Amino acid sequence: MNRARRVRSNILRSIKRIALGFSLLMLCFASVPGTAQGASRAAEPRIPVTAADFHFEPAGVAPQFGHLKIPNPQTPDGEPIDRDPACQLVFRSGPGVTSQTVNRAIQSMENTLTHAKIICLAGTFTGPIDVWGKYDPKLLTIEAAPGHQARLALGAVQPSAVNPNEYDGVAGAVSIVDSTDVQVRGLTITGYHYQGFAQTPAGIYVEVRGKGFGGTPSACFTHGAHACGNIYLIDNHIADIANTADEVSTVKRWCNSGNVDAFGIEAESYGKGPQEALQHVVIENNVIDHTRTGESETVAINGDVSDFLVFHNKIYDTDNIGIDTEGWYNGTSQANHGFVADNTIANVDTWNNTAYGVWSNQTHTCQPLQPNAGGIYDDGGAYIWINHNVVANTDQGISLDTENANRWTDHILVSHNVVWDSPGTRRGDPSFGPNPPGIPGRSTVAGHAYDAFYVDAFGSHARIYDVYAYDNSFNNSSRHFGGRRLRHSDVVDFGGLWKNVVLWDNTISGGGKTNPWVFALGIANHPITAVGTTINCTTYHNLSDVHHNFYLPTREFQTLLSWQTGNGYGWDAQSVINARPACAIAKP
Numbered sequence: 343m344n345r346a347r348r349v350r351s352n353i354l355r356s357i358k359r360i361a362l363g364f365s366l367l368m369l370c371f372a373s374v375p376g377t378a379q380g381a382s383r384a385a386e387p388r389i390p391v392t393a394a395d396f397h398f399e400p401a402g403v404a405p406q407f408g409h410l411k412i413p414n415p416q417t418p419d420g421e422p423i424d425r426d427p428a429c430q431l432v433f434r435s436g437p438g439v440t441s442q443t444v445n446r447a448i449q450s451m452e453n454t455l456t457h458a459k460i461i462c463l464a465g466t467f468t469g470p471i472d473v474w475g476k477y478d479p480k481l482l483t484i485e486a487a488p489g490h491q492a493r494l495a496l497g498a499v500q501p502s503a504v505n506p507n508e509y510d511g512v513a514g515a516v517s518i519v520d521s522t523d524v525q526v527r528g529l530t531i532t533g534y535h536y537q538g539f540a541q542t543p544a545g546i547y548v549e550v551r552g553k554g555f556g557g558t559p560s561a562c563f564t565h566g567a568h569a570c571g572n573i574y575l576i577d578n579h580i581a582d583i584a585n586t587a588d589e590v591s592t593v594k595r596w597c598n599s600g601n602v603d604a605f606g607i608e609a610e611s612y613g614k615g616p617q618e619a620l621q622h623v624v625i626e627n628n629v630i631d632h633t634r635t636g637e638s639e640t641v642a643i644n645g646d647v648s649d650f651l652v653f654h655n656k657i658y659d660t661d662n663i664g665i666d667t668e669g670w671y672n673g674t675s676q677a678n679h680g681f682v683a684d685n686t687i688a689n690v691d692t693w694n695n696t697a698y699g700v701w702s703n704q705t706h707t708c709q710p711l712q713p714n715a716g717g718i719y720d721d722g723g724a725y726i727w728i729n730h731n732v733v734a735n736t737d738q739g740i741s742l743d744t745e746n747a748n749r750w751t752d753h754i755l756v757s758h759n760v761v762w763d764s765p766g767t768r769r770g771d772p773s774f775g776p777n778p779p780g781i782p783g784r785s786t787v788a789g790h791a792y793d794a795f796y797v798d799a800f801g802s803h804a805r806i807y808d809v810y811a812y813d814n815s816f817n818n819s820s821r822h823f824g825g826r827r828l829r830h831s832d833v834v835d836f837g838g839l840w841k842n843v844v845l846w847d848n849t850i851s852g853g854g855k856t857n858p859w860v861f862a863l864g865i866a867n868h869p870i871t872a873v874g875t876t877i878n879c880t881t882y883h884n885l886s887d888v889h890h891n892f893y894l895p896t897r898e899f900q901t902l903l904s905w906q907t908g909n910g911y912g913w914d915a916q917s918v919i920n921a922r923p924a925c926a927i928a929k930p
Contacts, residue, residue, distance in 0.1 A: 387844045387876035390808035391753040396681060396727050405622040405649070407568045412681050415653045418624040419481065419525060419574050427485050427527075429462035434487075441469030441494075448473055448482070452521075453565075455480040463529070464490035470503045470514060476521035477565035481572070484516075486528035496534040499541040507551075507558050509612060512605065514547030515583075518573060520560035521550070525574040532579075536604070537586040538596070542638070544605035545580035545630065548573050552611070552618030552646065555673060563618065571621035573609065575628060580606050584634035588661065588697045590708075597708035602636030602697040606660070612672045613646035619675075623650040630657045636697040639666040639719070640690075646675030653681065658688040658781045661695040662715045664736065669722030670746040676724045683729040686780050687717040690736035691787035693771050712823065713790040716741035717761070725753045733761045734778040735785040739794040739816065744804035744838075751799070756811040762818075763791035765853065769822035789822040792831040794850075798866070799838030805870070809843040817851040819884070821859055830859050830889075837866035842874035847926040851883040852891060862891045863905075863914075877913040879923045 397411045404420030405413045416423065433444050444463065448471075451459065455478050464487040471484060471494065486492035494515050503513040507520060515531045518524050526546060534543045550560040550570040562570040585604040587596040596602055607630065611620035625641060633640050640660045643650055645668065657664045664687035669676030692698040692715045699708035717733035718740045720726050733739045739761035744751045764775030766789020775788025794816035799806045818833040833850050836843070853860035862882055869875045882902060885891045890898035892905040899905040906914050916925040 387846060388874060389810050389844060390842050390874065391725070391755045391810050393727070393755070395725060395753065395755070396679065405572055407571065407621055410649060410679065412649050412679065413622055413624050413651050415626065415651060415683070418576070418626055418651060419572070423576065423627065426488055427460050427462060427483070429487055430460050432462045432464065432487055435465030435467050441467045441471055445472050452476040452482060453478045455482065459483065460485065462487035463492035466493040466495055468495060468497070470494070470496065471516045472505070473518045473521050473524050474505050475519070475561040476524060477561040479523050479566065479568060481523045481525060483525040483527060484529070485526070491530060492528065493530040493532065495532055499534065499536040499543045501541070504541070508549055509551055509557070510542070510549070510610065512542045512544050512547045512549070512608065514544045516546045518546070518548045519550075520562065522562035522568070522570045523572045525576070526578060527574070528577045530579045531583070532581045535582070535584045535586055537590070539601040542603040542605070543583055543585065544608055545583045546575055546578065546607045547605065548609040548620075548623065550611050550620050552613030554614035554618055555612040569617065569619065569621055571623070573622070574624045575607060576624065576626045578628045580628065580630045582632050585636045586634060588634050588636040588695045591696050591699070592707055594701050594708070597696050597699045597701045599697055600637045603638040604633065604635040605638050605642060606630040606633045606635070606640040606657070608639070608642040608644065609647055609650070610642070610644040610672065611646040611675070613675055614673055619646045619648040621649050623647055625655060626651060626653045628655045630655065631659050633660045634695070635660065635662045636695065637662065639663040642666045642668060643677045643680060644668040645672035645677065647677045648679050650677070650680045652683070652685065654684045656686045656780060658777070660690055661692055662690070663719045664690045664717045664733075666719045666721060667723035667726050669724065669751070670749040676722055677726070678724040680723065680726050681729070682718060682726060683731065686732045686778055687736060688734040688778055688781045689785045689787050690715045690717050691790050692737060693787065693790055712792070713737035716796070719743065720751055720754055721745050722749055722751050723754070724751070727755045728757070728759060729755070730758045732778050733759065735763055735775055735788045735791065737790055737792065738796045739763070739791070741793065741796040742806055742809060744799040744806060745801045747802040747804060749801060749804050751806045753808045756795070756809070757813055759814045761794040761814070761816050763794060763820045764788035765819045765821045766790070773822060789820050791818050791820040792823040793833070793835045794818040795834045797836045797840055797843065799840060803839070805839035805841070807840065807842045810846070811844070811848060812846045813848065815849045815851070818860060819851070819853040819857065821853065821857065823859065830861055832861045832864040834862070835864045835866065839867070839870055841870040843869070844875070845877040845880070847879045847923075849881045849883065852885050854884045855887045857886050858889045860886060860889070861893055864892070865894050867895060872911055875911070878916055879925045880914055880917040881922060882917060882919045885919065
């Protein structure tokens with residue numbers, strides 16, 4: 343395959359600048375002369391999580407188990423990302439050469455490698471590719487042959503595609519189960535589907551089980567001295583992965599069902615401690631589009647996965663969450679120490695996803711509920727850095743949550759992101775709007791958004807704490823929120839149990855002067871404690887003249903001045919409209 347040399351962002355330079363910026367934070371605050379409104383200088387907030395809490399391998403260094411470092415975005419496996427393969431074994435699809443041919447070759451060599459091995463594919467294969475039980479620490483790469491396309495066009499899921507030791511019954515077009523040191527690059531995976539509960543299709547599926555979780559542990563934990571990990575998913579195109587039950591409105595058992603599932607990419611780990619974490623999962627420079635995932639996600643990092651990288655992917659036209667980092671579903675583990683950066687996510691909407699519908703006894707059909715899919719969603723993770731992403735026309739832009747009762751999300755850094763939602767052309771689908779650069783066509787789900795930045799612990803007695811969101815642009819001009827009824831939208835929204843959140847030096851843009859639906863900032867629940875919580879130095883744009891722009895649980899505010907003097911917390915004391923606050927820190 344002729345792999346295009348991509349133009350890569352200066353992300354590592356950005357990391358260094360941000361870390362330096364944090365080290366100079368006190369100096370920046372100390373040098374502030376005052377505010378644009380003439381008020382006293384903003385009090386210095388205590389920053390609960392910074393770039394210094396995240397550690398990266400240097401360029402050109404492969405990840406090492408136990409180093410507690412995230413793979414380098416430029417050289418995630420230690421080599422340049424766009425190097426051409428030196429194929430050591432080539433399979434060209436045709437008579438006598440099928441996916442099973444490839445799988446037999448993988449099984450014969452995966453644990454007897456004398457050196458890193460590259461298997462190249464060319465042509466179209468109609469069965470899954472499996473790496474099951476690889477514990478050899480030498481890297482096995484499966485990728486497209488130079489100058490050729492390698493396509494997996496699979497059709498309906500077959501029960502034989504599921505590893506018998508796999509815990510959740512997920513069938514991957516490429517499945518990497520109980521394995522370590524595997525790379526998948528440059529494949530096109532398309533058309534993998536199922537309808538109903540019995541099977542869960544996935545474009546690429548990674549799963550390991552630790553020694554302490556129960557059942558049979560993964561081979562990489564029981565052979566050799568190192569853990570499971572070093573999984574690299576790079577330069578792949580995944581499209582049309584679907585559980586088509588989520589588009590059927592006439593079957594009651596599929597309506598509002600958590601058993602309708604599919605994934606574009608999922609990495610899932612069952613472990614009970616750092617020694618059993620799946621370390622170093624890299625999901626980089628992939629395109630994932632036109633998936634129908636029911637109540638599951640387009641890209642998911644779930645459970646005891648540590649030091650992972652989700653970088654420079656394009657995700658669009660999907661009917662549930664774009665990128666999800668999860669915790670507490672697999673025992674007591676949280677996805678942790680992850681860098682979610684430089685991704686573009688667009689057109690994520692549950693409007694026509696009947697797995698999120700409600701059954702009508704009058705019409706005997708599944709009716710849509712309010713759209714609720716996040717572009718980037720954290721659900722119970724810890725130490726997740728969400729940086730420099732573009733999120734457009736999603737139901738929720740960047741959303742921090744904890745769905746499991748009595749659990750928590752903690753230490754989330756949200757920086758330099760751009761989130762925007764077009765007002766769209768109508769309330770239902772299609773509702774047309776622009777796409778961000780790099781996403782083809784135009785959005786057909788614009789106008790459904792109700793939050794650009796959402797902090798809300800959904801689970802009973804769940805909570806969110808230690809969040810720092812700075813230098814983001816949050817924009818929601820949606821006018822068509824809701825499924826069966828209209829209600830207001832928010833640009834930034836806080837709910838549930840939350841504390842120790844710092845919202846500093848962001849731009850928040852509403853729906854405009856005549857928009858009757860959009861709040862710029864909504865506080866649905868007071869913080870658990872005001873100590874450690876700061877909302878300040880905001881630039882507000884496009885506030886409404888016909889609708890309140892700010893609210894607390896029992897009070898709404900029309901103007902910024904009334905909000906500043908009436909919120910009772912001192913929030914937004916130095917914030918301004920259509921200008922940069924004097925208290926804002928210099929961009930690192």
